[in-house]
Each structure stands twice: as structure tokens, then as C-alpha cells.
Amino acid sequence: MREMSPLRNVRRWLDERFDWDDLVAPFRKKTVPLHRLSYWYFLGGITLFLFVIQVVTGILLLLYYRPGASEAFESVQYIMTQVQFGWLIRSIHSWSANLMIFTAFAHMFSVLFLKSYRKPRELTWVSGVILLFLVMGFGFSGYLLPWNTLAFFATKVGTEITGQVPIIGKPMMIFLRGGEEVTGATLTRFFGFHVAVLPGLATVLILLHVLLVQRLGISIPPKLEVQWTANPSAKREMKFFPNFMLREMMAWYVALGVLGALAAVFPWNLGVKADPFVSAPAGIKPEWYFLFMFQTLKLIPSKVWFIDGDVLGVLTFGLVGLLWLLLPFFESDQPSRTKGWITGFAVFALAYMAGMSVYGLLAK
Amino acid sequence: MAFLRNKLRPFSATHVGLAGFVVLAACVGYGQTTNSCLDCHSALPDPLGVSQEKFSQDIHAQKGLTCASCHGGDPTSDDPDKAMSRKAGWKGKIEHKQIPQLCGTCHSDPAYIRQFNPSLRTDQLDQYHTSVHGKRLAAGDTKVAVCTNCHSVHDIRAPSDPRSTVNPVNVANTCARCHADADYMKGYSIPTDQFAKYSTSVHHEALTVRGDLSAPTCTTCHGNHGAAPPGVDKVQNVCSNCHTFQAQMYEKSSHKKAFEAASLPGCVVCHSNHGISHPTDAKLGDGPEAVCMRCHAPGDRCDQARAEIQSSLSRLDEAIKGADRVLRVAESSGMEVSEARLGQDQARDSLTKARVTIHSFKRELVDQDIQAGLKIAAKNLQAGNEAMVERNHRRVGFGISLIAIGIVLAGLRLYIKKIES
Numbered sequence: 001m002r003e004m005s006p007l008r009n010v011r012r013w014l015d016e017r018f019d020w021d022d023l024v025a026p027f028r029k030k031t032v033p034l035h036r037l038s039y040w041y042f043l044g045g046i047t048l049f050l051f052v053i054q055v056v057t058g059i060l061l062l063l064y065y066r067p068g069a070s071e072a073f074e075s076v077q078y079i080m081t082q083v084q085f086g087w088l089i090r091s092i093h094s095w096s097a098n099l100m101i102f103t104a105f106a107h108m109f110s111v112l113f114l115k116s117y118r119k120p121r122e123l124t125w126v127s128g129v130i131l132l133f134l135v136m137g138f139g140f141s142g143y144l145l146p147w148n149t150l151a152f153f154a155t156k157v158g159t160e161i162t163g164q165v166p167i168i169g170k171p172m173m174i175f176l177r178g179g180e181e182v183t184g185a186t187l188t189r190f191f192g193f194h195v196a197v198l199p200g201l202a203t204v205l206i207l208l209h210v211l212l213v214q215r216l217g218i219s220i221p222p223k224l225e226v227q228w229t230a231n232p233s234a235k236r237e238m239k240f241f242p243n244f245m246l247r248e249m250m251a252w253y254v255a256l257g258v259l260g261a262l263a264a265v266f267p268w269n270l271g272v273k274a275d276p277f278v279s280a281p282a283g284i285k286p287e288w289y290f291l292f293m294f295q296t297l298k299l300i301p302s303k304v305w306f307i308d309g310d311v312l313g314v315l316t317f318g319l320v321g322l323l324w325l326l327l328p329f330f331e332s333d334q335p336s337r338t339k340g341w342i343t344g345f346a347v348f349a350l351a352y353m354a355g356m357s358v359y360g361l362l363a364k
Numbered sequence: 365m366a367f368l369r370n371k372l373r374p375f376s377a378t379h380v381g382l383a384g385f386v387v388l389a390a391c392v393g394y395g396q397t398t399n400s401c402l403d404c405h406s407a408l409p410d411p412l413g414v415s416q417e418k419f420s421q422d423i424h425a426q427k428g429l430t431c432a433s434c435h436g437g438d439p440t441s442d443d444p445d446k447a448m449s450r451k452a453g454w455k456g457k458i459e460h461k462q463i464p465q466l467c468g469t470c471h472s473d474p475a476y477i478r479q480f481n482p483s484l485r486t487d488q489l490d491q492y493h494t495s496v497h498g499k500r501l502a503a504g505d506t507k508v509a510v511c512t513n514c515h516s517v518h519d520i521r522a523p524s525d526p527r528s529t530v531n532p533v534n535v536a537n538t539c540a541r542c543h544a545d546a547d548y549m550k551g552y553s554i555p556t557d558q559f560a561k562y563s564t565s566v567h568h569e570a571l572t573v574r575g576d577l578s579a580p581t582c583t584t585c586h587g588n589h590g591a592a593p594p595g596v597d598k599v600q601n602v603c604s605n606c607h608t609f610q611a612q613m614y615e616k617s618s619h620k621k622a623f624e625a626a627s628l629p630g631c632v633v634c635h636s637n638h639g640i641s642h643p644t645d646a647k648l649g650d651g652p653e654a655v656c657m658r659c660h661a662p663g664d665r666c667d668q669a670r671a672e673i674q675s676s677l678s679r680l681d682e683a684i685k686g687a688d689r690v691l692r693v694a695e696s697s698g699m700e701v702s703e704a705r706l707g708q709d710q711a712r713d714s715l716t717k718a719r720v721t722i723h724s725f726k727r728e729l730v731d732q733d734i735q736a737g738l739k740i741a742a743k744n745l746q747a748g749n750e751a752m753v754e755r756n757h758r759r760v761g762f763g764i765s766l767i768a769i770g771i772v773l774a775g776l777r778l779y780i781k782k783i784e785s
Binding site: 077080081087088091242243246247249250253254256257260261263264265266267268269270272 | 697698699700702703758759761762765766769770772773776777779780783784
């Protein structure tokens with residue numbers, strides 16, 4: 001395709017100063033393996049797209065949002081009712097957050113099942129899992145910001161669970177809450193985490209994650225890799241620019257359509273302003289992505305042997321989280337030796353999370 | 365050590381044993397003599413039987429009083445003859461007609477009562493003398509209620525105790541023990557269906573179903589110790605204790621004079637007394653529940669006013685319900701209409717106020733409240749309609765953007781095809 005003359009001039013200008021052609025050369029050479037499971041490669045890009053939407057809508061919400069127990073709810077109400085397209089921005093921000101967490105989980109499990117976490121991509125996995133934890137942190141901190149009843153009590157329960165961690169639990173809980181109880185101080189703190197600390201960390205990690213993907217290339221499922229190594233002529237791939245990128249853009253547009261549909265048909269509810277003096281609504285539950293942990297904690301007996309049930313639950317989730325983060329390092333260099341135990345573990349984890357979430361959703 | 369041994373020597377084993385025996389005997393003796401009445405009476409059958417368990421529930425026992433406080437005698441003696449000797453002030457069974465006076469001995473003495481409960485009133489006996497019960501007792505009727513008939517005996521509990529026979533939730537049952545017993549009430553020219561009617565009333569529902577302890581029971585309207593019918597011309601004063609605004613309106617109304625002239629009992633004329641049902645707008649109508657038409661003739665000036673007031677109330681009620689319907693749909697569509705929902709409470713307040721103002725029987729006053737309510741309901745309805753229009757705009761906007769997204773997707777697909785062909 002012929003470039004327009006002004007564009008060509010800009011490019012020449014950049015090339016003369018920064019050696020632009022040399023800079024973008026790796027991207028031109030970059031390819032994406034083509035096989036029947038290639039569509040899983042879109043998930044990372046969709047998650048990134050949703051993150052960008054979060055940043056943009058988040059900045060727009062910041063123009064009107066006021067953190068503080070006496071103003072937060074009213075400011076969100078103002079955004080929803082008075083600000084032009086405020087309802088759309090807030091609904092997209094809320095729905096996009098949920099979709100992003102969903103696609104991040106889906107991306108993680110696709111990486112697990114396609115065995116893309118293996119050497120040399122261990123650090124890509126580690127950075128990705130930390131990003132998932134950060135995204136859940138975004139969800140937890142952002143949920144409180146409208147300062148409605150559900151958010152208030154969900155934060156109360158959530159921070160209480162943090163307080164169960166032995167030794168450091170109580171100081172951690174007080175640090176998160178900004179005191180013994182969930183108050184306006186907690187809201188200000190969560191606002192700080194949500195708009196400054198977490199975005200900063202996430203941006204650094206996303207850059208690292210994407211850089212690692214660029215550096216190490218896109219992984220091929222092991223069986224296919226063996227076949228392609230034995231028979232190089234069977235190898236099929238497409239160019240990242242523009243072929244894959246155009247398809248990725250199609251996926252983004254679909255995601256945008258889904259977001260628009262959710263925001264227009266199911267605008268995100270604001271609820272009732274939080275009142276610390278009323279009792280918690282009956283059957284209060286956290287957001288769906290915390291439900292499997294919440295339901296597990298509910299099912300653990302109050303005492304297991306001599307350990308407090310909640311403490312055991314929190315410690316177990318902490319340990320499993322750590323093992324999950326370090327998962328690639330438990331697999332030997334000889335994949336055959338592992339006999340697919342990690343895949344089995346991933347299947348179990350997925351079934352457990354899905355099962356417990358559904359159980360938690362249906363349980364009274 | 366030698367010094368200590370010398371000091372202890374006078375307290376030999378014999379001395380210690382003897383002292384122990386004396387203390388033990390004193391303790392046993394003390395136990396026996398504090399209230400020896402119960403030793404026997406706990407083993408006796410009714411009506412003389414009073415168990416230790418029953419008496420321990422009595423507030424008087426809990427405050428340190430014993431059987432002798434009311435019955436006299438010597439509870440420190442194990443000998444029945446001495447314990448129940450007239451010399452020791454034993455009174456035996458207290459006669460029915462003597463009971464108010466006996467209870468009044470302490471309960472009319474502010475200095476004595478103050479020791480136990482400074483806020484407890486001490487005018488019960490004086491009030492009792494003014495009551496129908498008290499007057500009849502003085503006239504020699506021993507069937508009428510005295511203190512123990514309502515408060516029970518030997519297990520009297522504080523009225524605040526839910527198990528007390530005079531706790532607000534139990535008062536009606538306590539009164540009904542006599543007043544709903546047609547055989548017992550034979551000879552008295554009063555009906556015995558008060559309890560049956562009260563059990564169906566809005567007041568009974570408030571007290572027993574909603575658990576509102578401030579809801580009226582028998583004693584709220586009739587008084588307790590000074591229990592008497594309020595009297596035809598005093599009914600309004602009784603009801604106005606709670607229904608203040610209705611009473612104020614009624615006070616200025618033409619009905620007050622008319623009812624007084626006809627010796628009709630105010631509020632009771634329309635609302636009845638014991639079986640007061642939840643007032644509905646149908647009372648203003650001309651159906652079976654209608655009350656106006658019991659006195660007024662169809663088509664007269666008052667009938668027209670009644671019909672207009674009823675129609676205004678219906679109009680406001682419908683307006684509120686209509687706005688509620690639209691706001692509910694808007695809210696379930698995710699629209700933010702909490703302000704209008706809150707505004708609906710104001711409209712409902714206007715309707716309630718209009719229903720109160722009816723007691724003035726003045727159309728123009730009722731209309732003021734109706735108009736205020738209609739204005740609020742119309743504003744809320746408009747907010748609901750605007751939210752629905754906005755919702756539809758959003759959906760149309762979404763449809764248009766979906767078409768745009770579809771066109772871009774098709775364009776991208778075609779472009780990919782083109783560059784890959």
C-alpha cells in the first residue's frame with residue numbers, strides 16, 4: 001500500500017533521527033504460528049485492550065469522582081444522572097473491569113493448557129500471574145469507590161479475611177482500612193491504590209510482559225512443535241503486522257460491541273449509599289471472581305484439628321497462590337517426566353473454581 | 365513457730381469443732397427460719413400450695429419480702445402454731461375485698477416504695493377507688509377485679525416482664541378472663557365480645573403482629589387501676605392521645621357539634637371502638653364499608669362532598685401507583701431514578717396527610733394536600749418517563765453503534781481477504 005505523502009515525510013523525518021526502520025524491523029519480521037488453536041492467542045490482546053479502556057474511562061471518571069465518605073456516592077450518582085454520557089463511561093468501566101478479569105483468567109488457563117509457560121517463558125508466566133493478582137486488586141479496590149451498601153460490606157468482609165493471616169494479618173488489615181473499621185479513611189486509601197499504586201505497578205508489569213512476549217516469540221503447543229521440527233514444510237504462520245493485528249482488531253471491536261450492549265441494556269447499578277450503622281444485607285456475597293475463595297472459607301469448619309478454619313483457608317489460598325506463581329519451575333526440563341501433572345492440576349483448579357463459584361452463587 | 369504454737373494453743377481441736385457446730389447450726393437454723401411458711405406450703409395442694417420456685421419468680425420475693433410481709437405471722441418459727449399465731453400478727457387468707465387495701469399499705473406509701481423503685485407511682489389505690497371495679501367492690505360486689513386478679517398472686521412479675529399478666533401484650537387476655545366470660549359477666553349490663561372484636565382490630569395487629577408495644581390495648585383507653593369506660597363525650601380525648609392530628613381536625617369540624625348534640629361518641633361513630641379495622645378510602649364510598657351514608661342521604665350536599673373527596677383520594681393514589689410503576693420499570697432497566705423514588709415518599713406523605721385532613725370534613729383543606737401530592741407524583745412520573753426515554757435513546761444509540769461496529773468488522777474482514785489473496 002502506498003503511503004500518503006505527508007506520512008512518508010513524517011516517517012523519513014523519524015528515520016533520519018531515530019533509525020525508525022531499524023526500530024520497527026523486528027515487528028515486521030514477527031510471525032504468529034497458525035494452527036487450530038491459534039484463536040487462543042487473541043486473549044492476551046483483548047485483555048490489554050480492556051485495560052486500555054479501563055485507563056481511558058477511569059481518567060474520565062476521575063474528572064467528576066470525589067473520594068470521601070460524604071461525597072463519593074453522590075459524585076457517582078451525579079456522574080450517572082447529570083454528566084453527559086456519564087452513565088455510559090461508568091457502566092463501561094464497571095463491565096470492562098469484569099470482562100478484563102474474565103479474559104485474564106481465560107488467557108492464563110489457555111497458557112496453561114497450551115503449555116506456553118514452559119522454558120524459556122517462565123518469567124512471562126510469573127509477570128502474567130502477578131498481573132492477574134493486580135487486576136483482582138483493581139477489582140477489590142474499585143468496588144468500594146461508589147461507597148454503596150454492598151461495596152461497604154464486601155470490603156468489610158474482604159479486609160476481615162486479610163486480618164486472618166497469622167502475625168501480619170491484623171497490621172495488614174489496619175493498613176488497608178486506615179484504622180480498625182471500614183470508614184472514609186478506607187475509601188481514600190482504596191482510591192489511592194486504585195488510581196495510583198496499582199496502575200503504576202500494572203503499567204510496568206504489562207510493559208515487561210509484552211516485552212517478554214516480543215523477545216521470546218509466540219509459543220507453539222509442544223506436540224505441534226515436535227511435528228513442525230520433524231517436518232519444517234508443515235509449519236504454517238502468519239505475519240503479526242498486519243495480518244494478525246487486523247484480526248486482533250476485529251476481536252477488539254467485538255469486545256467493544258459486547259461492552260456497549262452490556263452498558264446500554266444492563267447499566268451498572270449504583271445501589272444504596274453505605275450506612276455503617278445498619279446491619280449487613282442478608283446473603284451478602286463478593287464479586288464473582290472472589291466467590292470461589294469466599295465459598296471455600298464458608299465451607300471450612302471453624303476448627304480443623306487445632307487450627308482456626310479461617311486461618312487455615314487463608315493460608316492455604318496464600319500457599320496455592322504462591323505455588324501457582326512459581327508453577328513453571330516445578331516442571332522438569334524433560335516434559336515427558338512430568339506426565340502432564342500440571343495440566344491435571346490446571347483442570348482440577350478450573351473445575352474447582354467454576355464449581356465453587358456456581359455453588360457460591362446458588363447458596364443462600 | 366513456737367510463738368504461733370502458743371498463740372494457737374487455746375483453739376484446740378475441741379474448741380474448733382464446737383465453734384464449727386455452732387456456725388453450722390446457725391446456718392441451718394437461718395435457712396429454716398427465714399421463711400418457714402414455704403417449707404409446708406410448698407408441699408400443700410392448691411389453693412394453699414405455693415412452691416419455692418413459683419414464689420422465687422415474684423418481684424416482691426426478689427426485693428426481699430416474705431410471706432409474712434402480706435400474711436403476717438412469724439416465719440422464723442418452725443412450729444406452725446407459733447408461725448401462724450394471731451399474736452404474731454398472722455392474718456391468714458386475705459379476703460378478696462381486703463386485697464386493694466393490703467397492697468395499698470406499701471404501694472400508697474411513696475417513702476417506702478422509693479427504696480425499691482423511685483419512679484413507681486403510688487396512686488394505684490386512689491385510682492382504683494375511682495374505677496368501676498373499685499366502686500363496685502365498695503358497694504359489696506366481690507366478683508369485681510382486685511389487684512391479684514390482674515397481677516396474679518405469689519408470682520407477681522414486673523409489667524415490663526413479657527411473662528407478666530399485665531405486660532402490654534398480655535393485658536387484653538388478662539381482662540378477657542372475666543370480660544369475655546359470658547357466664548361470669550351475667551348480671552352486668554355490658555357486652556362480652558370486646559376481646560373478640562379487639563382481636564380483629566388494627567390495634568391488636570400492631571401490638572401482637574408488628575410487636576409495637578406502644579399500640580393500644582384495653583388499659584390504654586380505659587385506664588388500668590382507674591379502669592372505666594371513657595364516656596361518650598370523652599372518646600375523642602382518648603383517641604387523640606395517639607391520633608393527635610386527626611383530633612385537631614375533628615375539633616374544628618362541623619361533625620363535632622353535630623355528634624355532641626346527638627350524644628354520639630365522636631370517633632366511635634365511624635371507626636367503632638374495640639374492633640377498629642384498618643381505615644380504607646372505601647369508608648368514604650357508598651359500598652358496604654361506607655360510613656357516611658349511614659347518616660347522610662344520597663345526593664345531598666354532604667354526599668356530593670364525600671364523593672369528591674373520595675375521588676380526589678383515588679386520583680392521588682392512582683397517580684402515585686402510576687409513577688411507581690414507571691419508576692420501577694426504569695429502575696429495573698438500570699436507570700438511576702433514586703431521587704424520584706425518594707420523592708414518591710413525599711407524595712405518599714401527602715396522601716396520608718389528606719386522609720388525616722378528612723377529619724376536618726372540609727373539601728378545600730383536603731384538596732390542598734391532594735394537589736400538593738399530585739404535583740409531586742406528576743414530577744416523579746415525569747422523571748420516570750424521562751428515564752424511559754433516555755433508556756430507549758441508549759438502546760437506539762447502541763443499535764447504531766452496533767451497526768457501525770458491524771461495518772468496521774466487515775471492512776476489516778474484506779481487507780484481510782484482500783491482502784491475503
